[in-house]
Amino acid sequence: MTQSTSDPVAGASPERGRCRGVVAVGALVLFLLAMLAVVAGLTFSVMVTGSSMEPTLQQGDRLELDLLNRHAIERFDLVEALQPGPDDEGGGRPIVKRVIGLPGDRVAIVGDPVAPQVLIKPAGQDDVFRVENPAWPPRVGAGTESCCTPEGAVVRGGAQAWATVPESSYWVLGDNWGASTDSRIFGWVPREDIQARLWFRILPVSRFGTVDNDVRLVPVPDPPPVAGGA
Template sequence: MSGRSLNAPVADERGSAAVAVGWIALVAFLLVMAAVVAALFGSFTVKGKSMEPTLASGERILLDPLHNDEIERFDLVQGIEPGPERFGGGGQVVKRVIGLPGDRVAIVGGGKPVVYVSPAGAGDVFRVDNPAWPSRVGTELGMCCERDGTYGDAASAAWVTVPEDSLWVIGDNWGGSTDSRAFGFLPVTDVSGTAWLRLLPAGSFGGFDDGGVELVEMSTPVPGLGVRP
């Protein structure tokens, strides 16, 4: 009797430890499975060259779909391209946010087109400095914007205001990107999420920064830049 009573607490402790280890293993397994599901269904594979050098075709990106009401300037967002399907509409695109709701935006063309932003509620004018653009202009020299945020061969440089429910987006590969210059404003309701983590390739795993893109305040008015009626 005494031997059994002395060993009982030890057995109980071992049993409790085994149960705890089992629960820890189960929780770890569930967390791993949740991560796998998120990676499969909450991510996308980059297609095309429109975001080079920031994103390369074939990279897999994990999205944050829960904070679309907190999108910030220069975030990378994935959304559905507006417009008829026969012209590319309906496809998934990933671009950099340049104009937020209420901002005024414009592009002055030339050998190296310049993007201007006047943030909502402010009278200040800024030039968008994206280090990736100057070497990737190609033949995309048009001016902007028409009322819908696009440019064309006949477009002149003029301010337009980004609608309250939309974004104005441009790819980092200026001359190789179909973006708001072509399809206009991107409705926030058509945004799937903000790029959060680069999952693949494994050697490039990590988050995203602003890519060195910044606003440079203009000390003098931009000549020839009117307001689209």
């Protein structure tokens, strides 16, 4: 009587084939999801151009756009906005700046050529605060002027004065004080021109992650004299 035998290797082949198929499909799905994440990240992001936000942001940095919270802006947030003003003066172009003044705030700049002070009276308050941004002191540059006109811009050859940020508007400045075209030039930024909030850097990979924000308000118990303004 001949005893039949089975080939264990041959018997396992269909099962191995199915496992390999599952692994291959899983790898393909993961690859497609990764590619989708990359495409989405690049699509819903902005690349920094210019030097107006150095050293916080560098030329070529790419930041993810927070579109859902673009109208829930808080003080010192980084935002992408459309520059106000005529097209031939840069109006309508995307810019990346830091929000300093919120609606209802009173703002001024005491134009000390060595250490200018950005002053804030938060909406509904009479207390004066100084904006402490560690990026500003080494980047003040030349030509520091006082502020503000009723539109939130610098006072050419004039004295500093308080100006009130209108409702549904913001006052924005660059971290690179001496090389930034910001509200000192074009004034208030309307709420509807805020395109996105920025807080997460996706490129370069070496600096991937949340953008540091160490800007703060410091009480000024004995503020410098500033005219009443608007």
